[in-house]
Amino acid sequence: MIIQEHFDVDGRDFIRTTSNAGRYVVRNGISYSEACDPAEFGREYTEGDLIPDEERDLSELADKAEAYDILMGGAS
């Protein structure tokens, strides 16, 4: 299922679109592991192929690295 959530950067509203089934999100034939757009674009996406495990693992690794950096006061 497609999931959309709003986030704010520099006072501007953006929308992050992901799949909760671990799939790419697709628009106009282009696949993205995650799609972020200014909210005013009002873009919609469909689910595509499954994201390969190695790519998903990499994403999780990056999230853990970021958490470590936050805890240790390292790179932001």
Add this chain to the structure above:
Amino acid sequence: MAVDKLVDSTQLDADLTSVADAIRTKGGTSASLAFPAGFVQAIRDIQTGGGGDMEAFMTRTIADYEDDYPGSIPGRYINGVFPHLNRIFLKERTGWAGNPYYQFVVTGRSDLAIVLPKVTDTSMNGCNGCTSLYAFDILLSAGSNKVPQQFWYGCTNFKVLIIRETAGVAALANINAFKNTPFASGKAGGTLYVPSALISSYQSATNWSTILGYTNNSIQAIEGSIYETQYADGTPIT
């Protein structure tokens, strides 16, 4: 001790400065050098053949290595600490598999330019963690996931991105490609150079529109910039 001739102190200063500049250039430093101890120490600190291995690598075609490592640039030739390296230019490569520059950290400088004028495809996390990377210059064709997630993750000095493809936008798989870089939200900002005809397309493209929507980032046309006639490392475009 007798003084057998007058010393032109201005000329002597100029001569010493020129020697110091040569030492600083070779040593990859801009530090002041006290005479004579500072000169001596700076020369001792220059690593033997600094960057020489990488110069040899860069002047060979990647095909030399693909005989042994089909389909990938072997990380063993790239990864490591090269204090004097400031350019990687792979002119013969047409595709890019694997993670050749993963955690390729060059200490002591932050002006590495990676130039890939024939690479139209990339994979996975590319330059992840390359803190010396300043500029990335690539052809990179249009289509899905041409810039994979985490591609420049953690490249904390990465400020110039040049994408030379004219046919369309190279899709950005995920804004995390720029995470922990100057291009990320709230950071100092970077500049994306693309063909002038594609500027509006990048400004409205998924993920690129978000990156370019951050206050400190900018997009400029390659045409009219210094990158119209030279690659990011200063090599003339012929």
